[in-house]
Amino acid sequence: AQSVTQLDSHVSVSEGTPVLLRCNYSSSYSPSLFWYVQHPNKGLQLLLKYTSAATLVKGINGFEAEFKKSETSFHLTKPSAHMSDAAEYFCVVSDSRETSYDKVIFGPGTSLSVIP
């Protein structure tokens, strides 16, 4: 069985300071991992994905995440927060096999606030 935990429901940072959004996962198989961002009343946009290639994954808008198998973590980071980064962020885990269309598991989300 798969599951995903986002350790913080809300994170607040000052503009220009680093961002860390934490995600831990559980998966019986080799996982695929994703981070999505959702601005208010909008759909989700893919930030980055890990699919068993490089463990450090770079995404859009300066975000990156590191897959750490020993820690079962996939934390999202950004060196310097911008006001436009304020949004909801979802960590997502899925089975890397191609037969599980209904096994994409979304975390509960972390709300990021950026203080001017």
Added chain:
Amino acid sequence: DGGITQSPKYLFRKEGQNVTLSCEQNLNHDAMYWYRQDPGQGLRLIYYSQIVNDFQKGDIAEGYSVSREKKESFPLTVTSAQKNPTAFYLCASSPLGSYNEQFFGPGTRLTVL
């Protein structure tokens, strides 16, 4: 521009009414999905479809129905049997063989009056 459109953006329903949410994609994706999002929760899968004329129940299908008569369209009907339908509904699609990388529409917010 390729993408997914959902309509309407906001929808109000009286209790006891059925309503249908539209989802259209021009990405030529085979698979389409409907999710429900409630405040403070992740997305929960309602229905998904891998090919035309075929669809499967997700985790919370009760009170919902779908059809997939065309590859580009996957409408969701919220029936009167759905006891708590007020939520944000998201449609997504993915290409064949890459089911777990999904592309999302802008969502429809349904409110029951």
